[in-house]
Amino acid sequence: MRKGKNLLFLKDTFLLGITAFGGPQAHIAMMLQQFVRKRNFLTEEELMEALAFSSILPGPSSTQTLLTIAMRRGGTLLAVLSLLVWVLPAAILMTALTLAFTLFEARGFSLEFLLFVQPMAIGIILFAAFRIGRTVIKNVYGVAILIIALLFTIFFNSPLVFPIALFAGGFITNISNRHILPPLKTRLPIDWKKSSFNLFLLILILVGAAVAGAITKHRSVVIFENFLRFGSITFGGGSVLVPMMFEQFVKHRHYLTANEFISGYALNQAIPGPAFAFATFTGGMALKEFGLNYQVLGCFLGTVGIFLPGALIVFFLYPLWEYLKSYRFIQRSLEGINAAATGMVLGAAVILFNNLEFHLINIFVIAATFCLLKFTKLQTPVLIFLGLIAGFVYTHFF
Numbered sequence: 001m002r003k004g005k006n007l008l009f010l011k012d013t014f015l016l017g018i019t020a021f022g023g024p025q026a027h028i029a030m031m032l033q034q035f036v037r038k039r040n041f042l043t044e045e046e047l048m049e050a051l052a053f054s055s056i057l058p059g060p061s062s063t064q065t066l067l068t069i070a071m072r073r074g075g076t077l078l079a080v081l082s083l084l085v086w087v088l089p090a091a092i093l094m095t096a097l098t099l100a101f102t103l104f105e106a107r108g109f110s111l112e113f114l115l116f117v118q119p120m121a122i123g124i125i126l127f128a129a130f131r132i133g134r135t136v137i138k139n140v141y142g143v144a145i146l147i148i149a150l151l152f153t154i155f156f157n158s159p160l161v162f163p164i165a166l167f168a169g170g171f172i173t174n175i176s177n178r179h180i181l182p183p184l185k186t187r188l189p190i191d192w193k194k195s196s197f198n199l200f201l202l203i204l205i206l207v208g209a210a211v212a213g214a215i216t217k218h219r220s221v222v223i224f225e226n227f228l229r230f231g232s233i234t235f236g237g238g239s240v241l242v243p244m245m246f247e248q249f250v251k252h253r254h255y256l257t258a259n260e261f262i263s264g265y266a267l268n269q270a271i272p273g274p275a276f277a278f279a280t281f282t283g284g285m286a287l288k289e290f291g292l293n294y295q296v297l298g299c300f301l302g303t304v305g306i307f308l309p310g311a312l313i314v315f316f317l318y319p320l321w322e323y324l325k326s327y328r329f330i331q332r333s334l335e336g337i338n339a340a341a342t343g344m345v346l347g348a349a350v351i352l353f354n355n356l357e358f359h360l361i362n363i364f365v366i367a368a369t370f371c372l373l374k375f376t377k378l379q380t381p382v383l384i385f386l387g388l389i390a391g392f393v394y395t396h397f398f
Contacts, residue, residue, distance in 0.1 A: 005041075005073075006073065006078050008039070009035075009039075009041060009070070009073060009078070009082070010078075010081055010085055012034050012035065012039060013066065013070075013085050013086050014085040014086075015034070016031070016034065016066075016086065017085060017086045017088070017089040017090065017273045018089045019272055020062075020272050027065075028062065028065065031065070031066070031069070032044065032047060035069065041069070041073060042069060042072065046072070047069070050065045050068040050069050051065050053065075053068055053317075053318075054067075054314070055334060055338070056333075056337070057313050057314065057317065058231075058232055058233050058234055058235050058309070058313065059231055059232070059234065059307075059309060059310020059311075059314075060231075060274050060275070060276040060306070060307065060310050062274060062275075063083070063086060063087070063274050063276065063307065063311075064310050064311075064313070064314050066082055066083075066086055067079045067083060067314045067315075068314060068318060068321075070082040070083075071314065071315075071318045076315060079311075079315070080311075083307065083311055086273065086274065087273070087274060087277070087303065087307055089272065089273055090271055090272065090274055090277035090280070091277055091280050091299070091303045093271045093277075094271065094277050094278070094281045094284075094299065095280055095284060095296065095299040097264075097267050097271075097281065098280065098284035098288075099284070099292070099295065099296075101260075101263070101264070101267075101281075101285070102288050115391050115394070115395065116365050116387040116388075116391040117263060117384060117387045117388060117391060118356060118362075119356060119362040119365040119366045119369070120266055120365055120366075120369045120383060120384065120387045121262050121266035121269065121352065122262075122352050122353050122356070122366050122369075123365065123366040123367070123369025123370045124266070124369060124373070124380060125348055126346070126349045126366070126370050127369070127370050127373040127374060128345055129345040129346045129349065130370075132338070132342045132345065133146065133339075133342040135338075136335065136338035136341075137339055138335060141173055141176050141335075141336070141339075142335060142336070142339040143339075144172075145168075145169040145172055145173070145336055145339040145340050145343065146339050146340070146342050146343040146346070147343065148165070148168075148340075148343065149166075149169065149339070149340040149342075149343025149344050149347070150343040150344070150346045150347050150350075151347075152343075153165070153243055153343065153344045153346075153350075153351070154347050154350050154351065165340045165343070166235045166340045166341065166344075167337075168336075168340070169336030169337050169339055169340030169341075170333030170336040170337045170340075171333070171336065172336050173332055173333060173334075173335040173336030173339070174332040174336065194319060195316055195317070195319040195320060198312045198313075198315040198316040199312075199316040201312060202309060202313065202316065205228065205308070205309075205312075206229070209221070209224055209225040209228050210225050210229075212225070213225040219255070219287060219290070220287060220297060220301060222253075223255070223283055223286050223287070223298065223301060223305075224304075224305045225305075226248055226249075227279055227283065227302055227304075227305025227306045228305045228306075228308065228309055230244050230245065230248075230279075231276075231279075231306045231309035231310055232309040232313075235337055235340075235341050240341050240344050240345055241275075241276060241279070242265060242345075242348040242352070243347055243351055245261075245278075245279070245282055246258075246348070246351060246352070247351075249261070249282055249286055250355075253286075255285070255286035256282065256285045256286060258355035258356075260285055261282070261285075262355070262356065264278065264281040264285065265352075266384060266387075267281070268281060269380045269384055270380070270384035270385065274307075276306050276307060276310075279303060279305065279306035280299045280302045280303045281299070281302070282302055283298040283299050283300075283301050283302020283303070283305070284298040284299035284302065285298070286302075353366075365387075
């Protein structure tokens with residue numbers, strides 16, 4: 001019976017992977033509908049608990065929420081299988097889009113039909129920041145943290161800015177937010193031996209990749225180490241990942257152009273599954289000049305590098321969760337971490353806008369995208385598709 005239910009859970013996870021558009025908030029809503037209301041795999045309270053757990057961790061939040069549910073239901077094996085069936089559809093689609101994008105460039109096809117897609121990506125990021133901020137900004141401290149994180153994201157180029165801003169935000173709300181919290185739960189004993197193995201494995205992979213990158217200096221090794229690092233320090237979902245990758249791969253290393261990066265991000269919004277699959281596109285484009293085989297390798301390295309740390313963190317911390325969640329400082333810190341993450345999302349929009357040609361039509365497209373997402377029921381993939389059609393018509397008939 002348990003085996004049959006686990007297979008059904010994997011089937012539902014795969015269906016989510018090919019139908020779940022709209023980012024973490026939409027993913028959670030679909031998990032609620034599929035796992036709780038339809039299948040009764042867990043209760044609403046357990047789903048919210050899994051979401052709270054993933055929210056305090058670095059990495060892809062909806063993916064880690066899914067892994068937490070799978071760990072609760074069937075242990076590490078079911079979690080690993082769930083990760084594969086959740087990530088693979090998006091990774092395969094993004095690999096195909098990466099190769100198609102490169103083919104268009106190599107054959108001299110005009111990519112001008114993407115002219116509306118790039119400002120639309122900025123509008124999508126702004127709406128994501130609005131939606132997140134409306135939920136997580138609860139007081140004047142949250143507003144102040146958001147503004148500080150926004151300014152740091154815009155004016156400081158070091159990737160260290162991101163974890164510093166997040167932890168600083170958590171520290172501020174922890175010492176300033178003293179409202180009454182629920183009573184502490186009884187703390188359960190911890191199997192440190194089993195839990196610490198995954199931490200040791202994560203550290204070994206991170207250190208090994210860093211050393212290999214420093215010694216070989218080969219681009220494939222370097223980008224793999226970069227993705228592993230980003231997957232280890234990124235709080236707040238795929239939108240927060242954008243400024244990190246833009247700074248590293250576009251501005252610092254020049255592996256991609258700004259137009260390629262923005263276009264890839266926009267295309268990523270048009271596919272289902274985890275938003276972190278944008279790393280698949282970025283990895284492939286970073287190695288495109290080395291040929292087809294290396295480009296496919298780049299897609300693979302981007303996918304593994306960005307998702308592996310978050311998975312290992314869940315495997316490490318899940319056995320400790322019943323212990324950690326009883327601490328009030330974690331509950332208080334979460335508000336500041338989310339506020340800082342929102343500021344970083346806004347900073348991503350500003351950075352991308354600064355690298356876009358200033359034109360009134362771009363400002364109009366950004367504003368129109370935001371308004372359509374805010375005031376209509378149009379989904380992001382539909383908007384991107386309409387943007388592609390509009391760009392094609394505009395470039396060929398006007």
